[in-house]
Amino acid sequence: MSFSAQSGPAMTGSHPSFRLPRLGGLKALILPVLLFLTWDLLARRDVGHGMIFVSLADLGRALVEAVRSGDLPRNVGVSLLRVAFGLVVGGALGVLLGAAMALSRPLDRLLGPVLHALRQVPTLGWIPLLGLWFGYGETPKLLIAAKAAMFPLLLNAYEGLKGAKAIHLEAGRVLGFGGWDLFWRVRLPSALPMLLTGLQQAMAFTWIACIGVEILFGAGPGIGSMIEHGQIQGRMDTVLLGVVFVGLIAYAITALSNRLIAPALRWRELKEAS
Amino acid sequence: MSSITSPVARRPAPTRGGALSLSGVGKTHRLAEGELEVLRDVHLSVAPGEFVSVVGASGCGKSTLLRLIAGLDNAYAGEIRLDDERILSPSLDRGLVFQDHRLFPWMTVEQNVAAALLKRRLGREAKRKLVAENLALVGLTGFERAYPHQLSGGMAQRAAIARALVNEPKVLLLDEPFGALDALTRLKLQEELLALRRRTNATVLLVTHDVEEALFLSDRVVVLQPRPGRIAQILTVGASARERTSPAFGRLKEELLAALMAGPSPAPLDLARRRQASSAAGGGVG
Numbered sequence: 001m002s003f004s005a006q007s008g009p010a011m012t013g014s015h016p017s018f019r020l021p022r023l024g025g026l027k028a029l030i031l032p033v034l035l036f037l038t039w040d041l042l043a044r045r046d047v048g049h050g051m052i053f054v055s056l057a058d059l060g061r062a063l064v065e066a067v068r069s070g071d072l073p074r075n076v077g078v079s080l081l082r083v084a085f086g087l088v089v090g091g092a093l094g095v096l097l098g099a100a101m102a103l104s105r106p107l108d109r110l111l112g113p114v115l116h117a118l119r120q121v122p123t124l125g126w127i128p129l130l131g132l133w134f135g136y137g138e139t140p141k142l143l144i145a146a147k148a149a150m151f152p153l154l155l156n157a158y159e160g161l162k163g164a165k166a167i168h169l170e171a172g173r174v175l176g177f178g179g180w181d182l183f184w185r186v187r188l189p190s191a192l193p194m195l196l197t198g199l200q201q202a203m204a205f206t207w208i209a210c211i212g213v214e215i216l217f218g219a220g221p222g223i224g225s226m227i228e229h230g231q232i233q234g235r236m237d238t239v240l241l242g243v244v245f246v247g248l249i250a251y252a253i254t255a256l257s258n259r260l261i262a263p264a265l266r267w268r269e270l271k272e273a274s
Numbered sequence: 275m276s277s278i279t280s281p282v283a284r285r286p287a288p289t290r291g292g293a294l295s296l297s298g299v300g301k302t303h304r305l306a307e308g309e310l311e312v313l314r315d316v317h318l319s320v321a322p323g324e325f326v327s328v329v330g331a332s333g334c335g336k337s338t339l340l341r342l343i344a345g346l347d348n349a350y351a352g353e354i355r356l357d358d359e360r361i362l363s364p365s366l367d368r369g370l371v372f373q374d375h376r377l378f379p380w381m382t383v384e385q386n387v388a389a390a391l392l393k394r395r396l397g398r399e400a401k402r403k404l405v406a407e408n409l410a411l412v413g414l415t416g417f418e419r420a421y422p423h424q425l426s427g428g429m430a431q432r433a434a435i436a437r438a439l440v441n442e443p444k445v446l447l448l449d450e451p452f453g454a455l456d457a458l459t460r461l462k463l464q465e466e467l468l469a470l471r472r473r474t475n476a477t478v479l480l481v482t483h484d485v486e487e488a489l490f491l492s493d494r495v496v497v498l499q500p501r502p503g504r505i506a507q508i509l510t511v512g513a514s515a516r517e518r519t520s521p522a523f524g525r526l527k528e529e530l531l532a533a534l535m536a537g538p539s540p541a542p543l544d545l546a547r548r549r550q551a552s553s554a555a556g557g558g559v560g
Contacts, residue, residue, distance in 0.1 A: 171376040174344060174364050175437075176393040185389065189380040267380045267421045 054237045059244075062237035071226070076245060078221040079210055086145025086206045091199070094150035098157030103183075119151050123209045127216050136219045141210070148209035149202040156198025160191025193268060196261045203253050211246055223249075291323035291477035292367065292444025294343065298352030300502075301338055311502035312338050316352070318496060318505065322444075325471060325478045327488035328496045329534065335503025336481045340449050343479065344370045356445060366393065369438030369476075373450040375430040377422040377437070383409065384418035387437045394441065408436040411470065428459035432466075439474060448480040452487065464490055485530050489523060490516060497533040507533045 036056060043055040054062075066072035097115070101108040123144060130140035164187040172186045214224025218232075223242055230238030301313040312335040320326050328336045342350050345364040354361040356368065364370075369390075377386045387405045394401070409415055412432040422430055431451060438446060448467075452460040464487060471478055482488050488495045492511055499506040509530060515522040 167372070167374065167376050168378060170346060171372070171378070172389075173346060174368075174370045175390045176364060176366050181392060185392070186378070189378065192380065267423070 054240055058237050059240055062235075062241050066238070066241060072241070072245070075221050075223045075226045075242075076249065079207075079214065079223045080249070082141055082145045082210045082222070083203075083206045085142050086147075086149040086210065087199075087202060089142075090146030090149035090206070091153045091202055093146070094153030094198075094202070095157045095195070097150075098154040099161055101154075102158045102161035115154065119155075123148060123212060124216075127213060131217070136217045138220065141213050141217065141220075141222070144213040145206050145210045148206040152201035152205055153195070153198040156194040156201070157191065160194030160198075161187050163194065164190040193265055196264060200254075200257045200261060203257050204250065207246075207250055207253055290444070291321075291475050292356045293322050293358075294318075294320040294445055294477060294479065295355045296343075296352065297355075299339070299342065299354060300351035301335070301342060301347075301349075302351075313342075313350075314502040314504050316503070316505055318508075320445075320477055320479060322477055323475050324494070325480070325492045326494045326496060327480045327482055327492040328498055329482055329485060329488050329530065330498030330503065331500050331534065332483060334498045334500035336498050337449055339498075339503065340370070340447050340479065340481050343445070344368055344447055366390070366441040367444045368447055369441065369443035369445070370447045371431070371434050371438045371449065371451045373453045375422065375427075375434040377430060377433055379422050382419050382421055383414060383425070383433045386422070386433060387440050390437045390440045404440055408440045409433075411439065411473070412436045412466070426459075427455050428463060431455065431463065435467075435470070439470070439476075442474070443476055445477045445479060446474075448478065448482075450482055451480070453482070453484075460484075460487070467491060485527055485534070486518065489526055489530065490518060495526075495530060497530065499536075506536065509533075 040056040043058075063072070097111065101111055126144060126147065127140070130143055134140045134143070168186050168190060169182055172182050177185060210222075211224040211227075214220075214222035215228045216224075218225055218228045223245055227239050227242035227246075230236070230242060296316050296318040299313060299316040300311070303310045303312055316339065318326075328339065330336045338347075341347050343354055343361060345361050345368065348362040361368075377383070378389065381389060384405055387408060388401060391401045391404060396404070406415070406418075409418060412435050414429065414432055414436060417425065417429065417433075422433070425433065431454075435451070451467075452463050455463065468491060478491075480488070480491060489511055495509045495511060496505055497507040497509070498504070509526060511526060512522065514520055515526050517523055
């Protein structure tokens, strides 16, 4: 290595822009298309006598009908609204509780055991209890969505804020930062990767929990309820349509969260790569 | 252009360095197993604009001493004063550079330097100008938007120096700032530090275990003896001794190494190894 190479400015290589998990062009489509074609073939051969397999044509008709009648948009919309409620209310509560517990040892001791015990109860375990307390209306569904969003954010906010490095906090103190500056300028940015990971998990979990509780409660609109009704009425096309949309929306949520999160983590690019 | 120029519109007149005085400074860590005395009765006066190095074996308390002067720890005995003001907390009067650059990884170089101006009541434009000036001073113009992980070790350390200098501190405290760099980069940055010092006039206190670095940069070198850290000797470096190749430099180096090894603590085996290492490497005793 020459002296000039040492003294000269040396960026450590070019840095590729952050690659999002994408459909990978057409390759990612191969498997779903094959799956649908097989499905269609089985339906045409009348395997399961029309009960199990529906032809793609029937599915297409069901889609057109569901969109035209407004059922599908309404059901998807209601489910998404519940998820949004869960993320905003449960997410905010999770971040606040996580932050409070990370910054205050007494609060950590006070709330920690209870919250960790509650966290261990699976979502399904809450459904009978909530059903008894609040009936089968909107309240238990929103509570489940909020609960699903709260814990990933609580845990990640807690770990993230606790994980701020002493050397960075000290560097902040040298620059004259007070408590608030240290929180805002050092702890929070340090915790950001974990907070965003928590958000990503929360988005996925809340969607799953929301569909689950809709299927189990059945009543009212929602894409989970639509699947449940399809099953009761023996409408395989409706069930299948619901399942396909649940999957598509889950995929869209993940893609959206990745896209939102990547720019905020640009400073980690190379650390991740190396 | 209006006739009223902001204070930073022109390059400010070189700041005067601060006078640093330590009297009877002692520090004891309270551990679970008992107390550990790290520093005992340290007396030292550093004149405004003077460059003083503190050398000593690792564990001699030299970094602790710097932390006390930085104001990061106010539970100490004795008094530390900067221009007659007692030091009990960090202040922008004192810039500190650590061995690891300690830049905030989520901020660009520019934002890192600007972070040091957070507590200053200056306009946005004035701050921007100060940041640009100081980045230029350390040769990082063009790298404002780079993140710390994109920089080489030497560049990151320069950014850290710019961050410490941006408030024009009265005292610049350097804790083994070049310790983690390769030999060539270290030599280069030592040269740059001398140039910087001429331009800023700040008082500089450098902690290092590199004897040659101390001699090359300093007006005086303080030898710290370990367990507990005490001042064993203070050497004055004349202008002629600055040249690494001069006989005076060699003589002072011998003297300094002898003072370092006169400490009572190292075990005989340890001592023998050091002597061997120092004669082989020709300096840089840890």
